[in-house]
Amino acid sequence: MSAREEILARIRTAVAGARDDGPADAGIPRGYRAVRQVDDLVELFAERVRDYRAIVHVVPEDDLTAALARVAGGRRLVLPEGLPGGWAPGPGHADPYTADGVLTACAVAVAETGTIVLDHGPGQGTRAETLVPDHHVCVVRAAQIVGGVPEAVARLDPSRPLTWISGPSATSDIELNRVEGVHGPRTLEVVIAT
Amino acid sequence: MSATFLGMPGNFPKNAAEAVQNSQLRFNLRKATHTIRDKRAAVVGELPDWQELRAAGKAIKDHTLRHLDRYLLQLEEAVTRAGGTVHWARDAAEANRIVADLVKATGETEVVKVKSMATQEIGLNEALAKEGVTAYETDLAELIVQLGDDFPSHILVPAIHRNRSEIREIFLREMPDAPAGLSDDPAALAEAARLHLRERFLRSKVAISGANFMIAETGTLVVLESEGNGRMCLTLPRTLISVVGIEKLLPTWRDLEVFLQLLPRSSTGERMNPYTSMWTGSVEGQDFHLVLLDNGRTGVLADEVGRQALRCIRCSACLNVCPVYERAGGHAYGSVYPGPIGAILTPQLRGMSSDLDASLPFASSLCGACYDVCPVAIDIPEVLVDLRAKAPHGAAERAGMKAAGWVLNSERRLGAAQRLASRMRRFVPKRRLPGPLAAWTDTRDVPDIPEESFRDWWERNERA
Numbered sequence: 001m002s003a004r005e006e007i008l009a010r011i012r013t014a015v016a017g018a019r020d021d022g023p024a025d026a027g028i029p030r031g032y033r034a035v036r037q038v039d040d041l042v043e044l045f046a047e048r049v050r051d052y053r054a055i056v057h058v059v060p061e062d063d064l065t066a067a068l069a070r071v072a073g074g075r076r077l078v079l080p081e082g083l084p085g086g087w088a089p090g091p092g093h094a095d096p097y098t099a100d101g102v103l104t105a106c107a108v109a110v111a112e113t114g115t116i117v118l119d120h121g122p123g124q125g126t127r128a129e130t131l132v133p134d135h136h137v138c139v140v141r142a143a144q145i146v147g148g149v150p151e152a153v154a155r156l157d158p159s160r161p162l163t164w165i166s167g168p169s170a171t172s173d174i175e176l177n178r179v180e181g182v183h184g185p186r187t188l189e190v191v192i193a194t
Numbered sequence: 195m196s197a198t199f200l201g202m203p204g205n206f207p208k209n210a211a212e213a214v215q216n217s218q219l220r221f222n223l224r225k226a227t228h229t230i231r232d233k234r235a236a237v238v239g240e241l242p243d244w245q246e247l248r249a250a251g252k253a254i255k256d257h258t259l260r261h262l263d264r265y266l267l268q269l270e271e272a273v274t275r276a277g278g279t280v281h282w283a284r285d286a287a288e289a290n291r292i293v294a295d296l297v298k299a300t301g302e303t304e305v306v307k308v309k310s311m312a313t314q315e316i317g318l319n320e321a322l323a324k325e326g327v328t329a330y331e332t333d334l335a336e337l338i339v340q341l342g343d344d345f346p347s348h349i350l351v352p353a354i355h356r357n358r359s360e361i362r363e364i365f366l367r368e369m370p371d372a373p374a375g376l377s378d379d380p381a382a383l384a385e386a387a388r389l390h391l392r393e394r395f396l397r398s399k400v401a402i403s404g405a406n407f408m409i410a411e412t413g414t415l416v417v418l419e420s421e422g423n424g425r426m427c428l429t430l431p432r433t434l435i436s437v438v439g440i441e442k443l444l445p446t447w448r449d450l451e452v453f454l455q456l457l458p459r460s461s462t463g464e465r466m467n468p469y470t471s472m473w474t475g476s477v478e479g480q481d482f483h484l485v486l487l488d489n490g491r492t493g494v495l496a497d498e499v500g501r502q503a504l505r506c507i508r509c510s511a512c513l514n515v516c517p518v519y520e521r522a523g524g525h526a527y528g529s530v531y532p533g534p535i536g537a538i539l540t541p542q543l544r545g546m547s548s549d550l551d552a553s554l555p556f557a558s559s560l561c562g563a564c565y566d567v568c569p570v571a572i573d574i575p576e577v578l579v580d581l582r583a584k585a586p587h588g589a590a591e592r593a594g595m596k597a598a599g600w601v602l603n604s605e606r607r608l609g610a611a612q613r614l615a616s617r618m619r620r621f622v623p624k625r626r627l628p629g630p631l632a633a634w635t636d637t638r639d640v641p642d643i644p645e646e647s648f649r650d651w652w653e654r655n656e657r658a
């Protein structure tokens with residue numbers, strides 16, 4: 001018997017006596033909140049991202065180009081393909097290994113947990129481009145912010161590679177002291193366009 | 195679990211007794227478990243629907259386990275459709291063989307690893323070493339453990355038993371590129387590890403990971419982490435091999451809405467961990483292999499009471515509230531799975547033929563704190579009681595003395611001895627108690643006897 005057949009047979013024997021709760025997951029109690037009632041999504045999101053010691057700017061959409069130029073401040077940034085017109089604060093730096101940072105859009109953001117999610121679609125770069133540079137500038141449009149995790153999961157496409165980011169990389173492995181910045185970008189800067 | 199040796203030999207009471215004497219370990223453990231415990235309580239308290247999430251998490255896992263065969267086949271199909279290759283491993287030896295062959299087929303002799311309990315369970319690093327392949331751990335704590343030639347002691351903070359000056363010494367001794375003037379500041383130590391590993395990430399062609407969840411419906415794998423070494427391993431190398439226990443399955447994409455709330459809050463006590471990576475099959479041209487691991491899990495599944503242990507999402511909340519773990523430390527459990535979950539999982543995976551494994555179900559005072567915090571509501575005390583009844587009698591009794599009570603009592607006994615001594619302070623030589631207590635304190639670390647009054651001492655220590 002192949003390992004596959006043997007493991008499947010062992011499972012079938014093991015659960016043979018257990019009550020069959022039916023093929024679908026209809027019996028699962030889902031009494032938790034599907035939607036968050038949040039008065040001000042931008043305010044909650046900004047507060048929760050700041051809790052992770054990330055830098056947050058809230059700017060009017062009209063001001064976005066100028067704000068990104070200020071944030072870039074002459075840094076050599078990777079500018080991924082498909083970045084919306086007008087965002088580029090200057091010429092892009094192609095090599096993530098020598099760049100000072102990376103500027104991206106995002107797919108969705110979660111207010112309650114202060115999380116941004118990249119699906120690495122247009123304007124979001126490859127996984128390496130958003131990981132290797134030491135500084136990640138991410139633009140979040142107000143309409144992309146949802147209240148909680150269930151709303152974010154519902155909006156995302158699982159066939160895409162997804163990276164959920166909640167603050168800069170961190171470790172608490174040495175006497176539980178939080179140290180920001182191990183292997184991922186040490187600085188996370190989130191620009192919320194309202 | 196096959197015969198891979200991890201942690202200490204012996205039995206739980208003996209190991210615990212040794213650990214209880216180690217005051218550095220006790221101090222680190224107490225600080226760590228209490229810090230994480232408080233953080234967890236705060237972020238769990240923020241969610242008014244925590245109990246509903248917990249009930250859903252339990253029900254989803256139970257449903258998955260009941261139909262594990264069907265969901266595994268669905269997963270296999272989805273991963274294959276997305277360009278990945280699925281392998282099945284009955285036991286540790288088979289899993290190690292599969293991984294070693296995959297690595298050798300790439301022609302590489304080095305692999306980078308992201309923290310994975312499943313690969314520790316099967317002793318993958320040792321198996322690869324025998325085949326001439328060096329596996330480098332990239333999680334900071336795992337790196338500390340690996341460089342220190344040591345064993346992990348906590349699911350989440352594996353180097354919890356090491357303090358900063360010990361870590362500095364390990365780095366200076368074992369990392370050729372460690373800066374000469376390295377201080378013991380945690381930020382400096384983290385920076386040294388960053389530089390040490392960066393070059394390795396960029397060079398490595400093969401990575402090995404585990405996964406926190408696998409989604410049957412979509413074939414998606416999910417890894418939660420903090421440092422970014424996971425993202426490095428999952429993203430940069432050309433070949434990715436993930437070794438995952440068959441119980442890590444969830445039926446639908448939607449189920450993540452429950453577990454992405456339960457796990458980070460229970461585990462690190464954060465609203466969300468810094469990084470979560472999700473990928474389906476082969477991404478950005480990567481060669482992806484998934485090794486599905488049984489290694490005793492189907493045996494656990496066959497036990498009506500014990501099977502609930504397979505709901506475990508390895509958050510470590512039960513360790514952090516356990517009074518026995520806090521005193522004994524992770525090594526005493528002699529397995530990659532320490533604490534209350536280890537006490538019910540290890541004897542079921544490995545059987546109870548050794549003294550150590552037969553003594554594990556006794557490594558608890560049955561206080562129930564572990565059940566209260568468990569995000570998938572595993573009734574650990576219920577399984578412990580059931581396993582105690584099944585433990586081979588002779589071995590369990592030899593190991594006996596009701597391990598937990600002994601560990602707790604040894605502290606109480608120590609306390610009583612100290613209180614007695616404080617009243618007779620002038621007459622007592624340092625570090626050795628008089629009369630019949632002498633033999634007992636000979637092997638124990640008796641703190642300096644305080645000058646303060648008995649009453650003050652008592653109050654201070656009862657509050658601490």
Ligand code: SF4
Nearest residue numbers: 506507509510512568
């Ligand atoms: S048994 Fe429960 S609390 Fe303990 S590690 Fe597993 S999921 Fe977490």
